[in-house]
Amino acid sequence: MKMLETAVNEIETASELEKIINENENVMVCCGRMGPMCIPVYDDMEELEEERPDVKFYVMGFDTPEASPIRNAPMCRGFMGLPFTVYYKNGKMVKATTSLQDKDQIVSVLDQFFV
Amino acid sequence: MDEVFDVIILGAGAAGLTAGIYSSRARLNTLILNEGAIGGQMIMTDEIANYPGVETTKGFNVANIMKKQAKNFGCRIKSNIRIIGYNLTGNVKTVHLADGRSFQAKSVILAPGGKPRLLNIPGEEQFKGTGISYCATCDGDFFTGKEIIVVGGGNSALEEAVTLTNFASKVTIVHQFDIFQAFEHAIQEAKKNPNISFIMGSELREFKGNETLESVIIEKLSTGELSEMKIDGVFIFIGYLPNTESLKNIVMINQRNEIIVDQDMKTDVQGVFAAGDCIAKKYRQVTTAVADGTIAALSATEYLRS
Numbered sequence: 001m002k003m004l005e006t007a008v009n010e011i012e013t014a015s016e017l018e019k020i021i022n023e024n025e026n027v028m029v030c031c032g033r034m035g036p037m038c039i040p041v042y043d044d045m046e047e048l049e050e051e052r053p054d055v056k057f058y059v060m061g062f063d064t065p066e067a068s069p070i071r072n073a074p075m076c077r078g079f080m081g082l083p084f085t086v087y088y089k090n091g092k093m094v095k096a097t098t099s100l101q102d103k104d105q106i107v108s109v110l111d112q113f114f115v
Numbered sequence: 116m117d118e119v120f121d122v123i124i125l126g127a128g129a130a131g132l133t134a135g136i137y138s139s140r141a142r143l144n145t146l147i148l149n150e151g152a153i154g155g156q157m158i159m160t161d162e163i164a165n166y167p168g169v170e171t172t173k174g175f176n177v178a179n180i181m182k183k184q185a186k187n188f189g190c191r192i193k194s195n196i197r198i199i200g201y202n203l204t205g206n207v208k209t210v211h212l213a214d215g216r217s218f219q220a221k222s223v224i225l226a227p228g229g230k231p232r233l234l235n236i237p238g239e240e241q242f243k244g245t246g247i248s249y250c251a252t253c254d255g256d257f258f259t260g261k262e263i264i265v266v267g268g269g270n271s272a273l274e275e276a277v278t279l280t281n282f283a284s285k286v287t288i289v290h291q292f293d294i295f296q297a298f299e300h301a302i303q304e305a306k307k308n309p310n311i312s313f314i315m316g317s318e319l320r321e322f323k324g325n326e327t328l329e330s331v332i333i334e335k336l337s338t339g340e341l342s343e344m345k346i347d348g349v350f351i352f353i354g355y356l357p358n359t360e361s362l363k364n365i366v367m368i369n370q371r372n373e374i375i376v377d378q379d380m381k382t383d384v385q386g387v388f389a390a391g392d393c394i395a396k397k398y399r400q401v402t403t404a405v406a407d408g409t410i411a412a413l414s415a416t417e418y419l420r421s
Contacts, residue, residue: 036250037249037254038253040158043194044195078326080245081244099243099254
């Protein structure tokens, strides 16, 4: 069941997440709610979808049990601020950030890991 | 840069979007340039319960509807841009962006809004998201059963402190003054909550920890005495700053960095108007921003047709 009202494609299940990260070289997933720290990141991703065709952008509801691969990821240990934003390269999580990130911060991660 | 708009609106919060709705509905060729997320401070508000005619709604819903209304009337919106310069004098005003583009218009409405005030003390950036939060609704449940501090003494701080007692085992409000600025009902709600305690006349000086926040240094302002307090989390609600740094020396700004306007939202520069949280005024609400945006757009329309 979709939980987020955004134009960015939403992943609904853990198996769907697994499939996407294994079938695409560069994937960014923002796991959050419809809250003030998350919405600006979704907006940034909406714009980046046009600017960065080399990256697949997805959102995922934080409160679904299906999001446990992100919530419980070792890279997200100690995170206490939404959203959890994770970046996958060839199926492997290479970077995770917590709380609000602006577009420049996101682009900086994309440039660093998705070259 | 060939196209000259009738109106460029800088900002897409409640004031900017409202101005966009009014000016584009008046058939003015309108462009909104927005440096942040569309919706501004509205999307920082989980629930809006005092917007007349709407019993209760989410801040992002109001923002999304305003955005749709503006676009439906023909308003163009460019967000996540960065403005690096202005030339607002003369009959045609120019706004320069960091990506090299420039946009021109016959009038400009400044509605850049405000941003949450930070403490700007050591450790704040390091522990953002790993113990420091600016949103109780977003992050409250990460602190279930834990002890936290809420910094601030206004309505947001006291109301969010009460909300956070639904999660945290203990909430300590740290405030720089000996009295609160919040409305009386918010003060009473906080004071009667058995899980809230108060440290008054004090300020945080440093955040400490390893992977996550572990403690804070607090200064008692009357004595200068420093003490360390073990804590799991800190929520910061210390108000907002107007986003007017780049407008200094361009329009008249007061000591609090607020743009000075008259009752028609005119600045001291001909054809330049301002609206919303960036202007000098006492009350900052979605309703007042909407009113400011309306007046600014109507004034711009009148200016362009005169």
